[in-house]
Amino acid sequence: MSQVTMTVNGKTASGDVEGRTLLSQFLRENLKLTGTHVGCDTSQCGACVVHVDGKAVKSCTMLAAEADGATVDTIEGQAEADGSLNTIQQAFQDHHGLQCGFCTPGMVMSTAALLKDNPKPTEAEIRDYLEGNICRCTGYHNIVKSIMAASGQDVGSIAAE
Amino acid sequence: MYNFDYEKPSTVADAVAALGDEDAQALGGGQTLIPTLKQRLASPTTLVSLSGISEMQGITDEGGSITIGGATVHADVASNGAIAALSDLAGNIGDPAVRNRGTIGGSLANNDPSACYPSAALGLGATIVTNTREIAADDYFQGMFSTALDEGEIITAVKVPKPEAANYQKFEQPASRFALVGVFVAKTSGGVRVAVTGASEEGVFRWSEAEAALNGNFSADALEGMAPDADGMIADLHGTSAYRAHLVGVMTRRAVAACS
Numbered sequence: 001m002s003q004v005t006m007t008v009n010g011k012t013a014s015g016d017v018e019g020r021t022l023l024s025q026f027l028r029e030n031l032k033l034t035g036t037h038v039g040c041d042t043s044q045c046g047a048c049v050v051h052v053d054g055k056a057v058k059s060c061t062m063l064a065a066e067a068d069g070a071t072v073d074t075i076e077g078q079a080e081a082d083g084s085l086n087t088i089q090q091a092f093q094d095h096h097g098l099q100c101g102f103c104t105p106g107m108v109m110s111t112a113a114l115l116k117d118n119p120k121p122t123e124a125e126i127r128d129y130l131e132g133n134i135c136r137c138t139g140y141h142n143i144v145k146s147i148m149a150a151s152g153q154d155v156g157s158i159a160a161e
Numbered sequence: 162m163y164n165f166d167y168e169k170p171s172t173v174a175d176a177v178a179a180l181g182d183e184d185a186q187a188l189g190g191g192q193t194l195i196p197t198l199k200q201r202l203a204s205p206t207t208l209v210s211l212s213g214i215s216e217m218q219g220i221t222d223e224g225g226s227i228t229i230g231g232a233t234v235h236a237d238v239a240s241n242g243a244i245a246a247l248s249d250l251a252g253n254i255g256d257p258a259v260r261n262r263g264t265i266g267g268s269l270a271n272n273d274p275s276a277c278y279p280s281a282a283l284g285l286g287a288t289i290v291t292n293t294r295e296i297a298a299d300d301y302f303q304g305m306f307s308t309a310l311d312e313g314e315i316i317t318a319v320k321v322p323k324p325e326a327a328n329y330q331k332f333e334q335p336a337s338r339f340a341l342v343g344v345f346v347a348k349t350s351g352g353v354r355v356a357v358t359g360a361s362e363e364g365v366f367r368w369s370e371a372e373a374a375l376n377g378n379f380s381a382d383a384l385e386g387m388a389p390d391a392d393g394m395i396a397d398l399h400g401t402s403a404y405r406a407h408l409v410g411v412m413t414r415r416a417v418a419a420c421s
């Protein structure tokens with residue numbers, strides 16, 4: 001066991017981990033931040049996406065020890081200070097960008113990373129960016145719509161397929 | 162996953178020392194190694210992270226060539242642009258989260274028969290720089306998952322000469338996002354090089370018949386009707402060996418057309 005310390009959603013968090021402890025495990029089991037979901041555990045589905053030093057990563061495929069000293073942002077830190085939904089979350093709600101909600105934490109974190117680099121992505125850029133985020137419910141259409149809306153763009157142009 | 166100790170040295174020398182123990186293994190971005198450990202296909206006693214070694218990070222442009230640190234992530238190569246075909250290739254590996262962790266050194270050390278980077282290294286005639294020596298790409302790749310690296314040897318950098326023109330065409334396997342077949346074509350001062358990944362049971366290879374034809378006439382027409390022998394091509398549920406051989410011809414013609 002060794003100790004790791006990171007800044008998670010703006011607060012300092014420490015814990016004892018084994019070499020093999022995954023970042024997803026540390027967040028969920030040590031810090032009880034269970035909003036980060038583990039769907040596949042094989043780096044395919046993206047439900048576990050969090051930001052490490054501002055970059056989207058699959059927390060099921062990163063050791064907790066690798067994030068020692070890093071800044072980590074998870075879905076729990078996305079809402080506004082007063083607890084209301086942030087722009088991306090609100091857009092997902094408004095445009096029905098989720099059904100069961102299992103993929104949603106990863107979708108929201110990937111969207112946040114996309115919009116940081118590319119504030120007004122095209123529909124094609126959105127679909128390309130979400131290649132590593134799998135949703136079994138929505139058929140992606142309303143997710144793309146939500147992201148267009150979150151980036152302040154017209155959603156009317158996205159025809160239902 | 163079996164448990165292991167974790168070390169994070171800050172210099173190549175310390176990493177080499179830590180890897181001196183035969184049950185120790187290097188950790189790049191972990192995008193291949195962590196899934197392998199989860200399946201208990203490897204059981205190192207110590208993982209030596211290369212992510213804290215600043216001399217293995219980043220890309221420098223030397224005019225006629227670029228040098229990419231062995232621990233540089235795919236996303237950084239994608240955004241660099243000094244060799245457009247290489248950056249495009251890096252920007253289409255896996256998905257954004259994989260590209261934020263996976264490294265060029267890890268990809269070349271692993272030499273997956275369907276990985277993208279081996280075709281770029283071979284196609285561009287890159288040099289693999291390790292803690293002890295420099296290895297020409299032509300001598301480095303030695304068949305599926307097999308390379309010239311010795312036990313504990315670290316890829317510290319990759320030197321890539323700039324081509325006159327180059328292009329990579331990837332026919333993506335949609336579930337894994339690896340290449341079902343990928344072809345890297347480069348027009349270099351030493352002639353045309355065509356490197357093929359995803360297709361052969363021997364891993365990445367140079368398609369010499371296509372190179373000969375293209376040295377005479379650098380156009381897709383020069384390859385009309387050509388495909389490598391289907392013998393020795395991979396056959397699996399995604400495609401037969403004849404299908405893969407055919408795809409090599411198609412993707413090579415597309416890459417050549419995109420070069421000119």
Ligand SMILES: Cc1cc2nc3c(=O)[nH]c(=O)nc-3n(C[C@H](O)[C@H](O)[C@H](O)COP(=O)(O)OP(=O)(O)OC[C@H]3O[C@@H](n4cnc5c(N)ncnc54)[C@H](O)[C@@H]3O)c2cc1C
Pocket residue numbers: 042043044186187188189190191192193194195211231232253254255256259262263264265266267268270271273275276277278314315316317337338339340
């Ligand atoms: C969903 C998904 C999709 C992917 N799609 C693609 C794709 O389309 N194309 C593609 O090419 N790849 C793809 N990959 C693989 C990805 O590029 C990996 O990042 C890469 O193959 C391994 O790099 P790594 O840095 O993660 O290495 P690790 O997983 O950390 O290590 C892999 C091996 O290399 C060794 N190693 C690591 N670094 C070094 C070094 N500097 N020197 C010597 N040995 C070293 C390790 O000991 C280990 O044996 C994909 C991966 C995933 C999870």
Ligand code: FES
Pocket residue numbers: 037038039040041042043044045046047048049058059060061
């Ligand atoms: S749980 Fe990490 S990618 Fe699916």
Ligand code: FES
Pocket residue numbers: 097098099100101102103104134135136137138
């Ligand atoms: S909303 Fe159910 S998996 Fe996406």
